[in-house]
Amino acid sequence: MADESTTRARALRLGVAGPVGTGKSTLIATICRALALELRLGVITNDIYTDEDARFLRSAGVLEPERIRAVETGACPHTAIRDDITANLIAAEDLERDFAPLDVVLIESGGDNLTATFSPALVDAQIFVLDVAGGGDVARKGGPGIGRADLLVVNKTDLAPYVGVDVPLMVADAQAARDGGAVLALSRQDAASIATLRAWVLGMLAAHRSGTHVPQDPGPMAPHFHADDDGGHVHDHSNGQHHDHAGDHAHG
Amino acid sequence: MTPSAGTVAMMLADARLPSGGHAHSSGMEPALLGGMPPAASAEFLALRARTTALVDAGTAVAAMRAVLDGSLIQGSGLAAVETAWAARTPSLAMRTASRDLGRGLLRLARRIWPTAEGIDALGGAPARPLVLGVIAAEVGMGAEDLVRLAVYDDIASAVAALLKLDPRDPVDGVTLVLGACASVEPLLAPVAGIWSPDDIPSLAAPQAEAWAEQHAATHRRLFRG
Numbered sequence: 001m002a003d004e005s006t007t008r009a010r011a012l013r014l015g016v017a018g019p020v021g022t023g024k025s026t027l028i029a030t031i032c033r034a035l036a037l038e039l040r041l042g043v044i045t046n047d048i049y050t051d052e053d054a055r056f057l058r059s060a061g062v063l064e065p066e067r068i069r070a071v072e073t074g075a076c077p078h079t080a081i082r083d084d085i086t087a088n089l090i091a092a093e094d095l096e097r098d099f100a101p102l103d104v105v106l107i108e109s110g111g112d113n114l115t116a117t118f119s120p121a122l123v124d125a126q127i128f129v130l131d132v133a134g135g136g137d138v139a140r141k142g143g144p145g146i147g148r149a150d151l152l153v154v155n156k157t158d159l160a161p162y163v164g165v166d167v168p169l170m171v172a173d174a175q176a177a178r179d180g181g182a183v184l185a186l187s188r189q190d191a192a193s194i195a196t197l198r199a200w201v202l203g204m205l206a207a208h209r210s211g212t213h214v215p216q217d218p219g220p221m222a223p224h225f226h227a228d229d230d231g232g233h234v235h236d237h238s239n240g241q242h243h244d245h246a247g248d249h250a251h252g
Numbered sequence: 253m254t255p256s257a258g259t260v261a262m263m264l265a266d267a268r269l270p271s272g273g274h275a276h277s278s279g280m281e282p283a284l285l286g287g288m289p290p291a292a293s294a295e296f297l298a299l300r301a302r303t304t305a306l307v308d309a310g311t312a313v314a315a316m317r318a319v320l321d322g323s324l325i326q327g328s329g330l331a332a333v334e335t336a337w338a339a340r341t342p343s344l345a346m347r348t349a350s351r352d353l354g355r356g357l358l359r360l361a362r363r364i365w366p367t368a369e370g371i372d373a374l375g376g377a378p379a380r381p382l383v384l385g386v387i388a389a390e391v392g393m394g395a396e397d398l399v400r401l402a403v404y405d406d407i408a409s410a411v412a413a414l415l416k417l418d419p420r421d422p423v424d425g426v427t428l429v430l431g432a433c434a435s436v437e438p439l440l441a442p443v444a445g446i447w448s449p450d451d452i453p454s455l456a457a458p459q460a461e462a463w464a465e466q467h468a469a470t471h472r473r474l475f476r477g
Contacts, residue, residue, distance in 0.1 A: 050471045074275035075416045075474045086272035086356040087476075 007124070011042070011102040012208040013092055014201070015081070015118035017145055018129030020111030023155040025053045027129055027197075028106050030188060032062035034198040039103040039205070042095035043068045044088060048077050048110040067099060077110030085122040092122075104205060114143040120215035125204050128218075130174075131155040136165040139174035146174065148218035151182045151200055158187040257393040261401050264357075264384065267412055272356030276349060277413030277475035278406045279304065279460050282467035286459075290418040296460075297407055297432035302439060303457040304346070308381040309402035310443045310452035311337040313395050315385025317447050319370040330373045330382060336449035337379050343461035345468035347379070349477025354380040357387075365390045395444035400433070403440075407432045413475055 016024045025045070032041055041063055045053040047070060054070035057063070071087045073080040080088060088107060096102050107123055109116055118126045128145035130138050133156055139146060146152055152174050160167045167185055174183045184200065186193045207213035255263075263269060283296050311333060318329030341347050355377040362371060368390035374382055381402060388398045411425045446452060467473060 049474055052471070055471070072275050072473070072476045074277070074413070074476065076274050079274050084270040084272060084274055086270055086359060087275055087352075090272070090355060090359065 008209055008211050011040075011092075011096050011105045012125070012205045013105045013107060013123045014204065015107045015109065015123035015126035016129060017081070017109040017116055017118060017126060017149070018111070018153075019113055019134065022111075022129045022131040022134060024108050024111065024129050025056050026188065027127070027153060027155065027186070028108055029057060029060045029062045030186075030194060031106060031197065031201060032057075032060075034194055035104070035201060036062060040099065040101065041067065042092075042099055042102050042105045044091045044095065044105065044107045045070050046073050046077055046080050046088065046108060046110040047071075048073060048075065048112070053108060067095065069095060073110055077112045078116050081107070081109050081116065081118045081122060083119070085119050088122055104201065114138075114141070114145065115220070117145045117149065117218040117220075120217045124208050124215045125150040125213065126218070127151045127153055129153045129155050132157055132160045132165040132167060132170065133163050135163075136170045137173075139170050139177055142177045144218035144220060147177055147179075148181070148216065150204065150216070151184060152178060153197075154183065154185045156187060157185045157193070158189045255391065257388075257391045257397065260387065260391045261393055261397050264387065265401050265405050265408070267408065269360070271353070271360045273353060273405075273409060274412075275476045276353060276409055277417075277477065278410035279346070279464060279477070280410040280413045281417060281473060281475040282345075282463040282477065283460060284414075284417055285470065285473065286463035286466055288463070290414070293411075293414055293418075294428055294431060297410060297428055298435045299457055300410060300460065301403055301407055301432045301436045303455040304341075304460065305403045305406040306436065306439060306443055306453050307337065307340045307455055308350070308379075308406060309399040309440075310446050311340075311379065311449075312381035312384040312388065312398050312402045313444060313446045314449045314452055315370075315382045316388040316393070316395065316398060317385075318449075319386055319389035321447070330370055330378075330386075333385070333449045333452075334379060334382055336452050337381065340452060340454050340456075341379075342456065343464045345464040345477060346461060348468070349464070350379040350381070351377040352476060354378045354383045357383045361387055396440060399440050399444045403436060404429070404433055416474070 016028055018024055028043055043057055047053050051070035054068050057068050058065040069091050071091050092105050095105055126149045128149035154170055154174060157167050171183050171185050184196055186197060279300060288296060314333045315330055318333050338347060357380055358374055358378060361383055368386055370386040384402060408429050411429050415422055415425050
């Protein structure tokens with residue numbers, strides 16, 4: 001494994017995961033627009049079928065086309081971002097070499113389902129994207145990405161009136177599912193929400209460079225609930241965390 | 253502790269090996285998209301086994317021997333093998349796919365055998381059989397085992413893709429793999445006996461090469477090649 005100082009010196013690798021159609025590519029385009037003037041960016045897309053996402057991003061004109069690379073996943077989008085990350089690591093290293101120095105490499109997962117999350121060996125941090133059009137109850141259902149990605153985005157809030165979703169309630173559900181972890185209600189038409197997203201990315205980059213951010217695996221499974229004399233709490237068993245009931249779990 | 257050559261051969265043939273192989277179909281998706289009926293899969297695999305796969309197998313053996321006989325010392329051994337392989341692999345799409353696979357395997361090999369003789373002479377993106385040859389030399393694999401490994405891995409990869417592209421009873425897939433591998437068994441001894449890159453068999457598959465070229469130009473595909 002690369003030692004920590006090597007990791008800190010290279011670009012922040014930021015994953016963007018979430019179900020099909022929730023706006024991952026558009027979110028990446030938004031990040032590029034918000035930060036392209038101050039950061040050196042690269043993008044890797046993992047399409048399940050076709051290189052549609054890479055072509056969309058190239059045509060969006062948010063970045064030089066050469067800085068956007070597509071990885072094919074052999075019908076296994078989970079595998080390519082989680083258990084055999086070889087092709088994505090090679091693509092990231094190529095981008096970082098060809099455009100050195102880069103500040104951030106954004107890696108888009110192939111749109112899959114609620115259980116697909118990135119390996120911490122591939123990305124330093126990850127954003128999980130839901131949208132209001134997928135239904136207000138999705139956040140409550142939880143899952144590794146919803147529960148433990150570094151940031152959960154509830155996207156397309158401008159559509160909420162048309163799909164009958166109560167955004168504050170969906171955000172509150174998400175915060176509950178995440179033990180208070182970061183949730184951002186985002187709309188391309190809401191400048192304040194984009195400013196918050198921009199600040200979050202810059203904050204994560206700073207934490208990556210200072211070595212204060214440790215990549216986390218959201219885990220393959222949903223957390224489960226233990227009743228105990230504290231009144232119970234939610235935790236998971238990934239990352240070798242074994243029933244350590246002290247520390248950073250929020251108790252409820 | 254040094255792993256046995258047999259264990260390493262099994263590891264290299266294991267689809268679970270994390271080296272990026274899951275994104276490849278050994279020409280199967282190009283063939284199906286090119287119009288080959290799925291019912292012709294057995295014939296396609298037999299053809300693949302006695303052409304592309306044997307070229308790769310011979311290349312792996314030549315690479316292994318280039319390391320073992322010390323021609324690396326003159327600095328030209330593996331380069332000559334790569335040149336001979338490329339001359340026998342006229343499809344750019346197929347060469348690119350093999351170099352993608354080779355790069356993924358080399359990434360893994362560098363971590364496991366960082367001091368293997370020849371590994372630093374492979375460059376950044378060698379064809380997969382060259383990496384196989386260097387690993388085989390390092391672990392002391394027999395030439396016939398190396399040939400069978402190269403053929404089996406190629407065919408098994410095609411059949412794994414077939415089960416995704418044209419689902420069927422998976423046991424039928426296993427039968428296809430065993431049948432294609434068995435069909436070239438009588439041809440393996442001469443390939444295992446190769447020393448010079450000049451002796452790598454020159455076996456072309458023009459239709460499969462044309463399909464590979466068409467596939468590389470399409471935007472609608474699941475597999476890299």
